[in-house]
Amino acid sequence: MKPAVIVFPASNCDRDVAVALEKTTGKAPAMVWHADSDLPDTDFIVLPGGFSYGDYLRSGAMAARSPIMRAVVERAKAGTPVLGICNGFQILTEAGLLPGALLRNAGLNFVCRMTTLRVENSQSMFTSGFYEGQYVDFPVAHHDGNYFADDETLDRLEGEGRVAFRYVDNPNGSARDIAGVLNESGNVLGLMPHPERVISPLLGGVDGLSFFKGVIDSAA
């Protein structure tokens, strides 16, 4: 597997993701600068967390229009797996690869803590390392994580099994406790919590390692 991590100005989880990918694949991923217009030979693209462009205008709005995103959108539509974590999730909604938007947290506070998620769909390539109904612990760290979409869209997402993860104790007001959403063909996942931060007992957990192993195994 040849993962690539897209680096935007003010991405701050790019190195954590690179460490997680190196730990699971055995080699360092390609790091791709946002101003590039071409992707390297890759079969798994990750948009990391952070505060790209200082969250100017709307979280993820500027990053979604950066040169590399045209190539990412093209590859996503052609079926390449794309994972957006936290700010990466915001960028995916702004780029139109996932429905909905991430609003300011309902409680107004920046929320930074461990959350327990329920795996809602274990059939996707991103969740095949888990069983349906399994509880996993990933931390959140965000100000704009309040998932919003109209009822019709939410019904469709649920009906099509596109809610991948739900919060057990909703930290941000997200509609229907949604923490992670899949696109229609299942090759794009937006996830607000950070699996890359729980890849070693030293970091407080290993559920993130199972997550990345599952993705790598199902794509192999």
Place this chain on the structure above:
Amino acid sequence: MKARIHITLKPGVLDPQGKAIEGALKGLGFDDAANVRQGKVIEMTLSETDENAARARVEEMCKKLLANPVMENYAIELSV
């Protein structure tokens, strides 16, 4: 021409910042302030001099970048 774009959250979209502002206003004794909503204003100048063409141009900017139709509405004000 000059353009001023007002971007507001759609009705029904939760606006915790508006709620916090309303709470602070009430704390200052402005008990009559209700339904406070926060939006943003973007101003710019355009080389276009025809009003219809300028409006079409700004509409396009709103759709492509300035507003997110999932959660926001926009209104365009033009002046010379």
